[in-house]
Amino acid sequence: MAAKAKKIAPPKPGKGRGFFGVLVRVWRTIARGLGGGVRFLSREARDLDPSHRRDGLGLGLIVLAILVAAGVWWHVPNFFGAFMDGAAHDLVGRLAILIPLVLILLAIRILRKPQEGAATGRIAIGVIIFTFGVSGLVHVVTDNPGLSGARNSGGWVGYLLAAPLSALVTKYLAFPVLLLVIIFGLLIVTATPLHAVPEKFRTLISPLSTRLADRREARELQEEFEISESEPF
Template sequence: MAGRTSQASRRRSTSRGRRLSARAARMPGPLDVLGRLLWLLWMGLAHGVGWLVRAAGRRAADARELEPEHRRDGAGLLVLAFALLLAAAVWFHAGGPFGSYIALVLRLFLGDLALALPVLLLVGAVKLMRAPADEAHRGRGVVGWSALFIGAGGLLHLAGGAPAGVLEMEHAGGLLGKVTGGLLADAVTSWVAAPVLVIVALFGLLVVTATPINRIPERLAQVRDMAIGRTDPELSIVDDEEVDELPPARRRPARRRQAAMAAPDPGDEPIGPDVEVVHDTVPVPRAPRKRKAPEPPEHSPLPTRAEQLALTDADYKLPPPHLLAVGDAPKARSRANDDVINALQGVFEQFDVDAAVTGFARGPTVTRYEVELGPGVKVERITQLSRNIAYAVKSPDVRIISPIPGKSAVGVEIPNTDRENVALGDVLRSRAATSDHHPLVVALGKDIEGG
């Protein structure tokens, strides 16, 4: 009995010790608590940053959905702010560290041309806010301003005595003038470089203002008229015509009038509910309407017969054909025909059509290309490619003939890019004209076959 009791007590103590050790193992230590707190803090920070990024993305998407006028105004105001910063930095040296750095860089690269940048940016900001930028003229502006700055920078460099030091270049044409004017003067002397740079600057000015050389006097006259306040008489005439051509005022619909007439007058309302008004109506027979007799149509006088002059017995003879000039010999083949053949073959290869151009008949204005199909190829495959063929040969006037009369081939008629002139004498001396003796034969021209 004593042995059994001792064994039971040992088992109880052993199981109790195991439970205590397991409970102690389950209890987290200080490092575990700290790690869990750090993990929770990191996840909270990650969720917060992600929310901010997503919110910023939504704000940016909303900003992209703004109307073009608002975006243009924002861009114009940004350019205006940058122009004010440059003016403060370059003109008054009051832009702070950032403005001073920008002024230093601009004076180093552009020299005295940097003084004109604020004015140019101000004008650009005003134009940007007034009207949208024209994409088609953006390249013209880049070329014009580049030429203007290159020519002006080189001239400032030569006018400043071609300085070599950095401080001296800042008050001349900068590095731009050193590269353009200095290298050009070293190559061809200053006496030749100065006129060349003047021409480059004038070219840039003409490109920027979209003024051809033949319209310079007209533009100068416009500037003079604007300076003295004179108005253009053509503009006043156009304005008067536009005023005279204004559409007439639209009439108000008659429904409103009918509604106003149908509305009861407040004075016509009954005085009281007990008053009864009786209207005796007597039918009146309608008088028959008298129809007007139709007026007889006016008889136009018979046309007078033209007087036939008496014919003489003299025989009329046609003038000799050699009085008409002889035209140029027709072209049998040209570079344009080869380009069209290559384009047609490219279309067939692109759409995997077993067809080939085997020949062509060139006319003065149109050429018919003969296309032979491979075995098992339907003619519809060619007709379905009419738009692709027109796109490849760069011509909207493409005509497909399937088949060519008398030939087992499909014809593709395409206008010539190098058209030929047809002389009247050549048409009258042709075989088709000389073999036809009808008195009403008229020379109209030549077709693809040359007739």
């Protein structure tokens, strides 16, 4: 009679793995609730296919925004706050104060419209190009400080872009070049092709032109009324 094969018991999960699993479940639960709440308030697709959701990424960006804000907004008086503040200012200089806001807006976009991943990626690329241009412009405007003074200017990003450009074509020519970089970033964010720029510009200035024309017409009518009401000599 053949000996019965011994059953090998499956290995029990370790304490570390179990704790990590709990953290993952808690993270997913918070992310799912946050994403559902954002979509509910914004009246976006509430019955979205779970495979299209990016709630974990959105929550991660919000957490990162809070961590950066602890340094650049609230100046938390400890090592962590000083580290986040220093890292943000080293990266983009005076633009560091805008990093938490940009991260939050990007997170809301991902939570609201996770199915539009291509458009969100385009917006993120446009924001990065725009940030490069503005950081470089700040570096030029602040008289091209060295790398040691970059955190009070355009940061490492501005220095690495503007310093070689200014050395190559002078800061006077670097200024319009960086403006073009900024405009290019805005065109990517708004998905505006170059041939549509004149029409977009006319659309933007049309309300202003209309208001100026209305004020001029009202002023002319007021002057005519005052002349008609004045007593003859």
